[in-house]
Amino acid sequence: MNYDVIVVGGGPVGCAVARDIAKAGYRVLVLEEHQEIGAPVQCAGLISKRALKISRVPSTVVLNQLNGMVVYGPWKSNLELEGRKVYALAIDRLAFDCSLAEQAKEAGAEIRCGRRAVKFAYVPEGILVEAKNRAGESIFFSGRLLIGADGHNSVVAHWLGIPRPQEKVSLYAAEVWWPEQNGRLAHIFLDRDLAPGWFGWIFPAGHNRARVGIGRSPLVAEGREASRRLLFNQLKDKYPLLFREMKVLQNTSGTIPIGFLRQTYAAHVMLIGDAAAHLKPVSGGGLYFGLRAGELCADTAIRALQAQNFTPDFLKIYQKKWEAAMGQEISCGLKLRELFLKMKNEEIEFLLGFFNKPLWRKLILKYGDLDYHSRLAARLATALPWARLPVRLAGRYSIKQETSDRLPGLSVRLSGEDSGNMVNVLQPDR
Numbered sequence: 001m002n003y004d005v006i007v008v009g010g011g012p013v014g015c016a017v018a019r020d021i022a023k024a025g026y027r028v029l030v031l032e033e034h035q036e037i038g039a040p041v042q043c044a045g046l047i048s049k050r051a052l053k054i055s056r057v058p059s060t061v062v063l064n065q066l067n068g069m070v071v072y073g074p075w076k077s078n079l080e081l082e083g084r085k086v087y088a089l090a091i092d093r094l095a096f097d098c099s100l101a102e103q104a105k106e107a108g109a110e111i112r113c114g115r116r117a118v119k120f121a122y123v124p125e126g127i128l129v130e131a132k133n134r135a136g137e138s139i140f141f142s143g144r145l146l147i148g149a150d151g152h153n154s155v156v157a158h159w160l161g162i163p164r165p166q167e168k169v170s171l172y173a174a175e176v177w178w179p180e181q182n183g184r185l186a187h188i189f190l191d192r193d194l195a196p197g198w199f200g201w202i203f204p205a206g207h208n209r210a211r212v213g214i215g216r217s218p219l220v221a222e223g224r225e226a227s228r229r230l231l232f233n234q235l236k237d238k239y240p241l242l243f244r245e246m247k248v249l250q251n252t253s254g255t256i257p258i259g260f261l262r263q264t265y266a267a268h269v270m271l272i273g274d275a276a277a278h279l280k281p282v283s284g285g286g287l288y289f290g291l292r293a294g295e296l297c298a299d300t301a302i303r304a305l306q307a308q309n310f311t312p313d314f315l316k317i318y319q320k321k322w323e324a325a326m327g328q329e330i331s332c333g334l335k336l337r338e339l340f341l342k343m344k345n346e347e348i349e350f351l352l353g354f355f356n357k358p359l360w361r362k363l364i365l366k367y368g369d370l371d372y373h374s375r376l377a378a379r380l381a382t383a384l385p386w387a388r389l390p391v392r393l394a395g396r397y398s399i400k401q402e403t404s405d406r407l408p409g410l411s412v413r414l415s416g417e418d419s420g421n422m423v424n425v426l427q428p429d430r
């Protein structure tokens with residue numbers, strides 16, 4: 001075998017896992033299809049302090065700190081939430097990715113850019129990977145372990161026939177010039193016609209810049225035919241004052257995979273990051289969960305290499321570990337998302353109006369957490385505005401509050417007409 005571990009994908013999660021395994025003294029190769037690490041950037045670059053900490057990337061990548069947000073309802077309701085603490089950091093995503101790649105190299109990992117993994121085969125004691133360079137020439141590498149960190153369209157997952165996430169949200173995003181608006185508040189736009197099944201955003205990134213974008217879900221019929229760019233233009237037209245002086249510097253598109261993968265391992269293989277749908281279903285943020293799963297994947301890989309055991313039975317420890325660390329949060333996010341996908345504009349408008357009171361704003365600011373949405377959801381569910389929803393949701397969702405003997409903290413259950421509409425909101429472990 002040429003390598004102990006081959007990581008397909010030199011994104012942030014692939015580089016972080018390569019760093020951790022190489023640090024333990026193993027021979028690690030990262031294959032990245034692009035010519036450069038981190039480019040093109042397909043991210044709004046908003047992360048928590050917690051995510052920055054576990055990445056071990058220096059804080060010089062932080063461009064702005066956000067203290068809250070304004071949520072714009074479809075019609076008149078706005079919910080302005082401004083606190084004292086820092087809820088989110090706007091980072092330089094290119095510098096973030098490059099720093100992780102540097103860390104991986106310093107730990108001894110080899111990173112080969114411009115190498116696209118195209119085929120895989122089991123060979124005695126490991127896996128053979130065929131990669132192509134830009135000229136289309138094939139190069140072969142072999143390793144005992146293969147880690148698929150190759151994003152939402154993972155070739156490793158396709159090769160193994162692992163079922164893919166149920167939902168793939170399409171996004172339009174851009175880095176823009178945004179003078180005079182260097183605020184510390186994110187702007188979130190909710191409107192089922194404008195951003196069907198998702199939301200629009202402006203995240204001020206400091207230095208007269210911002211990240212903007214909009215998404216739509218294939219699970220919502222409204223706007224399915226409209227292009228993402230058209231939706232973004234409609235968003236600009238709806239809020240002319242906010243977008244007045246904005247100039248697009250660089251635009252991109254992207255995909256957010258949403259779901260819960262029950263199997264992210266096979267003999268000699270593990271999947272991580274977007275390839276394993278390690279994202280928050282409510283916001284689409286994937287850096288924190290990806291990096292967290294990366295730590296657990298590296299730990300399992302090192303144990304497997306020590307034990308020379310790469311069987312599915314051994315590698316399933318990884319699945320168990322990441323499910324214990326974040327499975328509950330992903331499940332809760334999926335249930336909240338299910339609710340959101342069913343909401344009509346009048347229901348969104350009603351909820352924003354309901355929570356736009358000093359007491360609720362205070363509660364949201366206190367429990368709001370970029371990574372653990374269930375913390376806030378648990379508190380808001382106890383507010384029972386749901387029972388007063390005037391339209392479709394009323395009667396369809398009732399809320400029961402329960403305390404759990406099994407787990408510490410509050411457990412809230414939003415129960416719908418069938419058991420498929422249950423949400424268990426539990427206090428997370430971190």
Ligand SMILES: Cc1cc2nc3c(=O)[nH]c(=O)nc-3n(C[C@H](O)[C@H](O)[C@H](O)COP(=O)(O)OP(=O)(O)OC[C@H]3O[C@@H](n4cnc5c(N)ncnc54)[C@H](O)[C@@H]3O)c2cc1C
Nearest residue numbers: 009011013033043044045046117151254273274285286287
């Ligand atoms: C528009 C947009 C905005 C976002 N905003 C945020 C945000 O604000 N905060 C946040 O936390 N998350 C955000 N995300 C999600 C976040 O970008 C991802 O969760 C994160 O990049 C996942 O990292 P990863 O390393 O798993 O995958 P990726 O970053 O997708 O990296 C995968 C890498 O694998 C490479 N690759 C793919 N196939 C192959 C192959 N066959 N051979 C070799 N290499 C291959 C790719 O080139 C890529 O470099 C956003 C996503 C999008 C699309």
